[in-house]
Ligand SMILES: Nc1ncnc2c1ncn2[C@@H]1O[C@H](COP(=O)(O)OP(=O)(O)O)[C@@H](O)[C@H]1O
């Protein structure tokens with residue numbers, strides 16, 4: 001196994017404290033063609049400030065897992081605790097932010113006004129601006145000077161950066177990212193990967209990150225959750241013992257290549 | 271990578287003003303030239319084949335009629351324009367309000383949408399006499415006919431526009447704990463604008479048709495009445511001139527709505543890169 005440490009999924013649930021605790025969570029959808037089990041008996045804990053990446057074949061329930069944590073989907077059975085409270089509590093406290101694959105910007109709002117949106121709606125309307133203003137956040141994601149640009153004037157990569165700045169404006173303690181860079185070209189994706197790590201280290205946010213890319217999963221995550229489909233289950237949880245800050249060229253190290261090969265093996269046996 | 275992103279953004283600004291003006295002329299010249307060609311062919315055709323003026327007047331005849339009868343044309347344009355505008359506002363306003371109520375209340379939508387479809391299937395020419403019988407000979411029935419003809423396309427488009435918000439956007443608003451009214455004011459209204467304006471542009475031409483149809487049924491004022499009078503008296507140049515005034519009215523309304531749309535909607539739905 002070399003550099004990778006493998007834990008059995010059952011072992012994961014034992015840590016009682018954590019930013020995120022899923023205990024025996026099952027999600028079943030009633031569809032026209034019968035019930036679909038999107039997630040089955042998932043137990044998982046992510047520590048505060050952790051970075052968990054999730055890999056798995058399409059339809060294995062990765063998005064559903066994030067949606068359960070975000071209080072968009074209620075689990076059929078099992079419990080989910082976020083920061084010691086319910087998912088609803090975390091949502092109404094603005095403790096959670098979500099970044100989708102598609103930037104989901106309001107096309108009539110400038111970049112800066114899109115970042116401000118979370119401050120204008122919901123309970124925190126009235127502008128509870130944290131230590132980082134929307135302007136500073138755009139700067140943080142490398143978009144200083146493009147504040148007034150409309151989404152259609154920005155490239156796909158820039159729009160995704162705006163979406164990340166918007167997700168950060170409420171100072172979330174948990175950041176859920178569902179294939180956020182999946183639609184971008186590789187060079188843009190690499191660059192955003194490095195920037196995301198920098199932002200993560202600067203903000204101390206707990207991140208759950210879904211991806212289809214093995215190198216991306218291994219490069220970003222402290223741990224990688226590999227899931228299997230039909231029904232969606234935890235296949236394995238793999239530690240990535242590479243020190244941060246990680247650089248893109250670290251992906252050529254022997255250690256990294258070994259981890260990636262191990263992840264590929266796990267995925268292929270799903 | 272930064273280079274390619276910047277290049278995409280500044281590409282449009284690189285063109286010189288002269289080449290832009292040239293491109294604008296290239297875009298606009300075909301319809302202008304086509305119109306001139308048609309007028310010329312019409313003038314020459316009528317002259318060559320010796321068609322009598324009461325069957326088909328030449329463009330010059332029509333132009334002469336404009337010079338002689340401009341006061342008559344203007345006096346009849348005013349009521350038609352007022353009816354069209356009033357019908358435009360009433361019809362679209364009611365359509366927008368009903369669309370909003372449909373989006374907020376699915377039961378209302380299920381109850382009244384089929385009714386709206388049914389009303390729309392009755393030909394306007396069949397409704398017009400009924401409205402004249404009920405509301406008499408004044409402005410009211412004409413405004414109502416104009417409003418009725420605008421109503422349905424706007425209702426359909428507005429409902430679609432208000433519901434055109436992506437499920438993901440709604441997820442985002444839920445994560446932000448946004449209220450229903452915040453979703454409505456911050457998202458639905460804006461998303462519906464392109465759909466609304468598509469319908470309003472249709473309405474600019476149909477409201478004039480509605481007003482004229484209203485005036486055909488026992489009216490003694492307006493462009494509709496003038497069309498009938500000119501036809502019965504074989505005053506073809508006047509008939510043609512009236513038709514041009516009516517279409518000019520629709521064109522002005524259309525251009526105004528387009529100008530407002532350009533000012534209000536500066537955004538485009540983002541395309542995938
Ligand atoms: N709202 C829903 N209604 C019905 N079935 C759903 C719904 N959301 C997800 N599913 C089903 O649950 C399974 C897992 O979906 P998803 O979480 O999107 O997978 P992934 O993101 O890993 O590709 C799929 O079979 C999908 O069809």
Ligand SMILES: [Mg+2]
Nearest residue numbers: 062063064178
């Ligand atoms: Mg998914």
